Amino acid sequence: MAQRNGDESIRTYVILPVPETWISTYGIDLEKDGAKEALIKKEYIEWAQELKNLVLEIEEPLITRPLYMFPVVTLIGNSAYVMTPFAGVGVNLGMMDSLEPFQAIKRHIDVSTDFSLEDALKEYENRLFARSDKYGALTFGNLEMFFTKGYTAEEILYKMVEVMGLESLTSQRRVSEGRLMLQFY
DSSP, rough: EEOTTTOOOEEEEOOOOOTTTHHSSSSSSSSSSHHHHHHHHHHHHHHHHHHOOOOOOOOSSSOOOOOOOEEEEESSGGGGSOOTTTTTTTTHHHHHHHHHHHHHHHHHHHHHTSSSSSHHHHHHHHHHHHHHHHHHHHHHHHHHHSSSOOOOEEEEEHHHHHHOOOOOGGGEEEEEEEEEEEOOO
């Protein structure tokens, strides 16, 4: 996964669906010279060279960071969504979950006797759980799609356009010089 940053640099992430013990049992010391090449050879041998270069040209050492998904965790804000980033909604969900508890508590203060603080938080949690279920399923489905052999780059791109809700803005799909091009209006 590559992410363009505000300073025009590109941060690249190598994401693998692996068991929790993977770091200790993998067989490649990811902190040593040659680790990127060994990782590419072992995990991404079938990838296009341009994608391999995103990893090979990383100037910093590889850092391992486990990502976990839990079915139900009640937290407030961005940390309320312990899931992988394959739905592309993390910041928006975090902002929503910063706003909604405030609105629920304000409603409690405004209504006071009829709407307890516990009621306010329960109302917020109900919305949070519904969003968590919806986007947890979406990100898990996308994660499976990205790491299941058989999907073409074109199928993945179309799915991402659909997930992002951009299909109605897509005026033309065409292949140019072997690359899929989407034009938006």
